[in-house]
Amino acid sequence: MAGSTLGTIWKVTTWGESHGKAIGVVLDGCPAGLKLEEADIQEYLDRRKPGQSKFTTKRQEADQVEILSGVFEGKTTGTPISMVIWNTDQRSRDYGNLMEVYRPGHADFSFDEKYGIRDYRGGGRSSGRETIGRVAAGAVAACFLKSLGITVTAYTRSVGPYEVKAEQFSIKERDNNQLFMPDKETAALACEYLEEMMGKLDSVGGVVECVIDGVPAGIGDPVFDKYDAALAKAVMSIGAVKGFEIGDGFGAARALGSQNNDGFCKGLNKGVEKITNHAGGILGGISDGSQVVFRAAFKPTPSVAQSQKTVTRLGEETEIQIKGRHDPIVVPRAVVVVEAMAALTTADLLLANMASRMDRILTFYGRQTEGEGSLET
Amino acid sequence: MAGSTLGTIWKVTTWGESHGKAIGVVLDGCPAGLKLEEADIQEYLDRRKPGQSKFTTKRQEADQVEILSGVFEGKTTGTPISMVIWNTDQRSRDYGNLMEVYRPGHADFSFDEKYGIRDYRGGGRSSGRETIGRVAAGAVAACFLKSLGITVTAYTRSVGPYEVKAEQFSIKERDNNQLFMPDKETAALACEYLEEMMGKLDSVGGVVECVIDGVPAGIGDPVFDKYDAALAKAVMSIGAVKGFEIGDGFGAARALGSQNNDGFCKGLNKGVEKITNHAGGILGGISDGSQVVFRAAFKPTPSVAQSQKTVTRLGEETEIQIKGRHDPIVVPRAVVVVEAMAALTTADLLLANMASRMDRILTFYGRQTEGEGSLET
């Protein structure tokens, strides 16, 4: 079944295989009149581009975006924005031997069970390159949100056992190190750890944290389409993500009600505020006006050069050492992917929310809000 | 916007407020010919019914299900199954004072910001009673899955700091204690802890774990509709859930690739098997034939009788002590809700998967699989 589309109003459809001709995305539902140029998108793609540090694959890809539709004279027109990124450095020969052997931790086996056929070159559709389309569409969402005063900022929260320390946290440091960690000291320790594990032909996991700032209260729906539930799906749909938590997350499961509840107080000029933010900015699935804060757990890169036990497509036992060009850790390049998924989700729910109240709808359509069928408030 | 519907093929729409006339659900997309009677559903509803132990609200509700459509002569007909559960013990007077004061940790404030109007009685639509519709539909999903050899089993994994110990785990114990914990000793300690916290007018969080057994390989889609992403959304949409993880989850973020990868081996008669199951039964978003294992973190019940800082609807600061009949912990009654959400998600993706392969479609429609336009295998 079709599973490559996300969103109801702000709707994104990605396509493309790791070693096919190109990777791309169609974004349908972006409102008309948003200033947009390829550079806005390229900035995001450059953040996930390979080959930028010793901790990323050496595959050389410019990952240059080309807008094919939906933008006219520097603005979106309300029609689908089709974006394509051509694959250029496809060393498919590296993968010839993977045609018949299932890589542990990869989708090779489950994909074959589902479809009976598979583009085995570089993971095909299950490759990390699929996220290029997400990032391109997410960059447009970020532009859209920015015009509404909303920013989405993700960063590496931990690498293996090394976690950012609250007292050392500085978001300005994020882009100063190869790990996108907003803590200089911890980043240095994490880099050492990573090099050590690379030397052992091993790979490392980590956690990405994301903060969405400026979301007005009221975004998200109270039942199945809760804001946090939608974020969970979007983020868990990134390959390698094994866990998601909002606010205090799993920590809340060990807390008491008196500790975990966020009291309300009178804010400066914008009315009600929360005294603390254990909830992570969402109450009952609906944003409460404070920062939305969530985390995603990434497993270690499954491609390791150590020998691993596996079976062939015919079911015979064998061993495999994975060659090729692989990141020893997924996390740094995934930071921008998490931002993209958060931006896409937020944009969709923000647009959906416009239909929630009669008084606002009547104003939108220029109708009187007094009298028959209207709110009296 | 509409946010009360979940699923694409196996589609569930819940409705109802805590203190309205009734709570209900429409399940559309259940295949025709499934044996079903009200008792099958009642069994699940009884597991979440209030008033069963000292750890649950004393609200007296029979929560008796009535099937209004879609079942004829003991079998489903393929048309929507409408189920209603009448509210009977609505002591709305308890909530009169909540009309104007926002309860910390509840959706009162965010709901008001979104809709400008709110059925404040007992949480209205954001009440835990909304899950009744989920459980009723989930019970049908569980029946459906059972006929396919698939079982869904959840249990309390931890209560505050008390976590089930692997060496003491016994699923048979689950239904022997009020906490639905499959570990007699830990359950006893957790009960003590709970009573202590109740004495302090406080509430407690916990973790529910769920195992789905018998899922064939191939369920789920490789991009946005990954099986684990769909589970995450479904489970995070339960009120009070703050985190979700599959397999080793957040633990995987601290592991090495060589530890976290699951090697493959030759299984007995069903071909390929995984040697370990760190992945929790899903690879690249698609089931791999092993057990699907996930966990959900529940925050402590936000309704505590301690005094809490808050504001009124008009923005004035005040204090609140929440009276009424509240569970000191959400987890035990949420166990069956988690099962329901897992069953609903699995049923939907299982049906979606039928459309994935030409060879199987040709067989389904009784066509030759040889010749033009077909698979050669």
Added chain:
Amino acid sequence: MAGSTLGTIWKVTTWGESHGKAIGVVLDGCPAGLKLEEADIQEYLDRRKPGQSKFTTKRQEADQVEILSGVFEGKTTGTPISMVIWNTDQRSRDYGNLMEVYRPGHADFSFDEKYGIRDYRGGGRSSGRETIGRVAAGAVAACFLKSLGITVTAYTRSVGPYEVKAEQFSIKERDNNQLFMPDKETAALACEYLEEMMGKLDSVGGVVECVIDGVPAGIGDPVFDKYDAALAKAVMSIGAVKGFEIGDGFGAARALGSQNNDGFCKGLNKGVEKITNHAGGILGGISDGSQVVFRAAFKPTPSVAQSQKTVTRLGEETEIQIKGRHDPIVVPRAVVVVEAMAALTTADLLLANMASRMDRILTFYGRQTEGEGSLET
């Protein structure tokens, strides 16, 4: 698969069988703050209620609506509105003989082929009674549209060969005759014709026309979700409808471009207007600010008492005379069903349209429309 839900934002799910316990509908996505009471809905249901004239079935049903959720203190709350109408006069014994014989023109055979099981009593899910849920939800949509200054008015345009004459048209006459025809003289002739055909144990078809007044320009989307395409689906989904046309419809296929094009002129105060309205109010799938006008062709009631050739469920040839209580013509009671479908479709697209333009979104969320990322106009 699930096929009982219509709409994306204004989302309607109907359920119920002709001779089951009840018929109902869940409307999710109605904005909060709309004044609504059961009487608003009952008014619409009464227009399709049986037993009101000699041209409708004698089945006695009060078809009294009961709102179970989503309305609080006389206003919608933004949560699902669940409505139920209990079946009371189910003379199922009339249908015992239909269990094994396929009625020509009915869904008996095709339903059995699809599901292998069927609630044969009175057509089950394929009965005209299924439209009760549509009308109930459509009545809410009509209330919503009315508050925005939009009205939906349908009427009988033709009965067999008798068609309303333009020069005799008077909408005030519509409710003065049993056929809901806005032309006194033609209605009288049509009544005679109908009685004659009833005497011959036969049934009659006809055409319903619908006018939607007050729709602002800009509703509908340019590609698949064109306003007219959405209306076509909604209206064609009414049982017995065999054709749909917008504006000049099939007549346009015989016209020349110079005749069929509607020129533009300067309107009074609201800017651009069309000189004529051959298009029926929609250009390129998007409303143009003039009246939306469409027609639906209804086939004759398939239940006729004449002897008809058919087969049994086991495939043996036989003859059937359909007893029971049947309308000799579907059209008069279908008038309000057409209005309902038009209202539901319009409400959904009207809400969807709110997300189409940056400048309006920025205003909606109270942001500056000047500067970075905004429209300059």
Added chain:
Amino acid sequence: MAGSTLGTIWKVTTWGESHGKAIGVVLDGCPAGLKLEEADIQEYLDRRKPGQSKFTTKRQEADQVEILSGVFEGKTTGTPISMVIWNTDQRSRDYGNLMEVYRPGHADFSFDEKYGIRDYRGGGRSSGRETIGRVAAGAVAACFLKSLGITVTAYTRSVGPYEVKAEQFSIKERDNNQLFMPDKETAALACEYLEEMMGKLDSVGGVVECVIDGVPAGIGDPVFDKYDAALAKAVMSIGAVKGFEIGDGFGAARALGSQNNDGFCKGLNKGVEKITNHAGGILGGISDGSQVVFRAAFKPTPSVAQSQKTVTRLGEETEIQIKGRHDPIVVPRAVVVVEAMAALTTADLLLANMASRMDRILTFYGRQTEGEGSLET
């Protein structure tokens, strides 16, 4: 809002403007293992290609399809099939004058009202070139259906007043004339008529008829997702279509029940058959195993060179003569577009139908159909 996606399981998203870089489509949900190459698709695109006769625009476009993903070694892989067709002959200068003047019968005005911005070159997104994406995806659907023994055949039924005569009908003639009319004599008369109207700077409408052969009984759903309702939406979403009818269509509205009902009889080897087919192959929204037959009414091409009254974007009255390269009739090139929409709709519902019956699902997943939870039949 997003309106460029059609289908639930077989899901199509088109993108592109008439004078943008390219036109394209993403087809998600095509099952894995279908033999497919670009030539299969090109064959369909060539049938709608401009410049093939004196009755089509002289714009020179090769309309060559390029598959960018989803096909590997000659077979579909179950992942999204992205197809692009580059625009090459964009004489946008022809349209410079259309920036400020609304063309009658076009979407210029309504589009501006909706989006406030418009790619005015050649109609932009509302151009007939948008159908290229539909045809490309429809060609894949046709391949899929063919492998299941289902064929979709459309043809020109009438051109202005000239309608194919039943006694002269020969499908083999369809491709022998420039109008794709399966009636040699009528085609000749229609050609004369067209040339005459072209001489008068006018344009002509017509009707396309479509026959779907080989559809098994049981396709489509009984309520909103009726097969005919889905066809109506898909076909009405083609620009220029103003009416849709199934079977006897509007004729049924003038018929009697005794004439319009199709009796059933014993078929040769496949069981039940209908004696006649007034219904057009669909009963109660579900296919009945006979031919599906529908018609679409196309208005005359709105671009005529005669002088027409209109207004400028600023609301001032003016006159316009439309230059450029336009078809004097839409119908011949629309024939393949109608086929495409019918194929897409049928493919989607055919896949959806797989989830309708327990017995078939149990067989599909290799489970016993005896015992607990199964059908006894």
